[in-house]
Amino acid sequence: MFISSNLSLKGVSVILEIDKLSKRYGSIQAVDRLSLQIEEGSIYGLLGPNGSGKTTTLGMVLDVIRPSSGSFSWFGQPVSRSTKHRLGALLETPNFYPYLTAQRNLEITADIKGADKKQIAHVLHTVGLSHRTHTTFKGFSLGMKQRLALAAALLNNPEVLVLDEPTNGLDPEGIAEVRELILRIAAEGKTIILASHLLDEVEKVCTHVAVLQKGVLRAEGPVSTILSAKDQLIISAENTVRLLEVLKQLPFVESYQPERDLVHLTLQEGYGAAEVNKAMFEAGVVLQQLTLRRKSLEAQFLEIIKQQA
Amino acid sequence: MNLLRIELHKILPYRTVWVILAIYVALMLLILFASSNVSINGQELGSQMYNLPQFWQTLTYIASFFNLLFGILMIVLVSDEYSFRTLRQQVIDGLSRMDLVLAKFYVALGLGVLATIFVLVLGLYFGLVHGQNHASDAIFGKIDHLSYYFLQAVGYMSLAMLFGFIIRKSGLAIIAFIAYAQVVEPLIHFRLPDNLDKYMPIKVLKTLTPMPAQDVLDQMTTPTELLSLPWAAVLAAGYIALFWAMSFYTLKLRDL
Incomplete structure (x- = not known):
C-alpha cells in the first residue's frame, strides 16, 4: 500500500x-x-x-x-x-x-x-x-x-x-x-x-x-x-588602447567592456585582481586604478528575470 | 469533542459573549417581573400568567423574542474568525472546512441548551413560587414547549451562522440577518397565500413558539394557517441541516 x-x-x-x-x-x-x-x-x-x-x-x-x-x-x-x-x-x-x-x-x-x-x-x-x-x-x-x-x-x-x-x-x-x-x-x-x-x-x-x-x-x-554572479573589476591605465590590446590576449578574462577611460571586466572563476595586475605589469602597462566591485544582488536578480523573459 | 473544547477556549474568555448573554438574562427577568404587574380589566395578569402548564407556552413565546440576540452572537463569533484570519490558520494547522462548520454548529447547540435550561429554571421558579397549580401533571404537562424552543433557538442561530459565513463582515451580516428575518420574509408572507408561506424558514421557526392567545385572536380575525407543532419541528430540523450544508459549501468553494 x-x-x-x-x-x-x-x-x-x-x-x-x-x-x-x-x-x-x-x-x-x-x-x-x-x-x-x-x-x-x-x-x-x-x-x-x-x-x-x-x-x-x-x-x-x-x-x-x-x-x-x-x-x-x-x-x-x-x-x-x-x-x-x-x-x-x-x-x-x-x-x-x-x-x-x-x-x-x-x-x-x-x-x-x-x-x-x-x-x-x-x-x-x-x-x-x-x-x-x-x-x-x-x-x-x-x-x-x-x-x-x-x-x-x-x-x-x-x-x-x-x-x-x-x-x-x-x-x-x-x-x-x-x-x-x-x-x-x-x-x-x-x-x-x-x-x-x-x-x-x-x-x-x-x-x-x-x-x-x-x-x-x-x-x-x-x-x-x-x-553567485562573478565579481567585476574596474581598471584604468594612461594608455587605454594598449590596455585593451593586452586584455584581448589574457585567457582568464571572460569579457570586458570599455566605458570612457575605464574598463569593466569579468574574470573566469578562480582568478582575481592580483592576476590582472601581474599580467598588466608584465606587459608593461601600469594600472592607475584597480577596483573590485561586487555585483549587487538586485542587479543579479534583474539579470535572471531578463535572461528568462 | 475536541472541536467543542477548542471553541470553549475561544468563547469563555471573550467578554462580548458574556455581555450578550447577560443582556438576554436581564431582559428576560425584567419582562417576567414587569408583566406580573400588568393588569387587564382591573385584574392583575401576574398570578394567572404564571400558572403552569400554560406558563410554558407563554414563557417560550417571550423567550423567542431574543432569538435575534443569539443570532447576533453567532454572527459575531463567525465573522471574528474571518477578521482575525483564524479560520485560515486553523485550516493550516490541521482542521478541515467541515471541522470549522461543525465547531460553530456545536456552539449553536451549546447556546441552545443553555438558553433552554435558563428558560426551564425560570419556568419552575415563577411557576412554583408565583403560580397556583403545583401538581406534577401541571408542571410537566406542556413542558414539550421547551424542546420546540430549543429547536427554534438553534434554527435562528444556524441561519445567522450561514449569514456570517457568507457575508464575513459582522455589521453587514447582522443587518442582513435582521432584515431577512424581520422585513424580507414577512413581506413575502404578505404576498404569498398562507398554505405556501407556512413552509418558509422564519415562519416555520416562529410556529414553534405559538402566541399564547392565538385562538382568541383567530376568533376576531381570519385565522392564519400554521403548521402543527410536530410538523414545524420536522421542517425546522430540515432547515437547520440545510443552513449547515450551505455554510459548509460556502467555505468549501472559497479561498480563506
Whole structure:
C-alpha cells in the first residue's frame, strides 16, 4: 500500500512536490503552471517581488487557497490532517485571537495540532517571548506578533517549516535573531520553505532558490549556482588602447567592456585582481586604478528575470 | 469533542459573549417581573400568567423574542474568525472546512441548551413560587414547549451562522440577518397565500413558539394557517441541516 512515491532517484525524500499548479483571479494569473520539488533537509527560498505569487503558492499548498488547476503532494500524499500535523506554517500575517494571551492562543494551536501543552513554555522561550506569556495578543508589537506566529509554527516539533516573509515587521536585531533561529532549526535536519522578497535574506539563509515573477518560475536550483554572479573589476591605465590590446590576449578574462577611460571586466572563476595586475605589469602597462566591485544582488536578480523573459 | 473544547477556549474568555448573554438574562427577568404587574380589566395578569402548564407556552413565546440576540452572537463569533484570519490558520494547522462548520454548529447547540435550561429554571421558579397549580401533571404537562424552543433557538442561530459565513463582515451580516428575518420574509408572507408561506424558514421557526392567545385572536380575525407543532419541528430540523450544508459549501468553494 505504502509505496513511497516521495523518494527521488537519488534516494533523498521529496517533502513537497508541486505539479503545474495555477491560480487565476479574474483576469490576473497569480500563479502560472508552477512545478517544483523540494527535498528533505533543504532550506528552500521562494524569491520574487511583491505580487509574484509567493503567498498564493504557499496558500495553495497549505490548503487555504483553491488551485485553479494542477496538483501538489506532501510527503508523497495528498494534503490531509496527518500531513498538516507534520508542518508548522505561518502565512502572510500572524493570525491569533486578539483578546487572548500568548499562552491561551498557543493552547488553541496545540489543541488543533494535537501537540503537548507542556511545549508552549519551551517554544515561547525559543522565540524570546517568555516574559510575555500572559500578555494579550492585541498588546503585542508587530515584531512580537511575528515571533508568536513562529512559536505557534514550532509547536508539535514539525518536520517542515513553511515561513512566509518571516522577518516582516522586525527590527534589524529581530531580523538577525529570526535568521539565526531558522539556521538553528535547519541544523536539526528540518526542511524549511521560506518565501521572501529580500534577495539578501535568501542568499544568507537558503540552500536552494526558486525565482518567481508574475507567477512564472524564472529560475530554480542551488543558491550557489543561481545567485553567485562573478565579481567585476574596474581598471584604468594612461594608455587605454594598449590596455585593451593586452586584455584581448589574457585567457582568464571572460569579457570586458570599455566605458570612457575605464574598463569593466569579468574574470573566469578562480582568478582575481592580483592576476590582472601581474599580467598588466608584465606587459608593461601600469594600472592607475584597480577596483573590485561586487555585483549587487538586485542587479543579479534583474539579470535572471531578463535572461528568462 | 475536541472541536467543542477548542471553541470553549475561544468563547469563555471573550467578554462580548458574556455581555450578550447577560443582556438576554436581564431582559428576560425584567419582562417576567414587569408583566406580573400588568393588569387587564382591573385584574392583575401576574398570578394567572404564571400558572403552569400554560406558563410554558407563554414563557417560550417571550423567550423567542431574543432569538435575534443569539443570532447576533453567532454572527459575531463567525465573522471574528474571518477578521482575525483564524479560520485560515486553523485550516493550516490541521482542521478541515467541515471541522470549522461543525465547531460553530456545536456552539449553536451549546447556546441552545443553555438558553433552554435558563428558560426551564425560570419556568419552575415563577411557576412554583408565583403560580397556583403545583401538581406534577401541571408542571410537566406542556413542558414539550421547551424542546420546540430549543429547536427554534438553534434554527435562528444556524441561519445567522450561514449569514456570517457568507457575508464575513459582522455589521453587514447582522443587518442582513435582521432584515431577512424581520422585513424580507414577512413581506413575502404578505404576498404569498398562507398554505405556501407556512413552509418558509422564519415562519416555520416562529410556529414553534405559538402566541399564547392565538385562538382568541383567530376568533376576531381570519385565522392564519400554521403548521402543527410536530410538523414545524420536522421542517425546522430540515432547515437547520440545510443552513449547515450551505455554510459548509460556502467555505468549501472559497479561498480563506
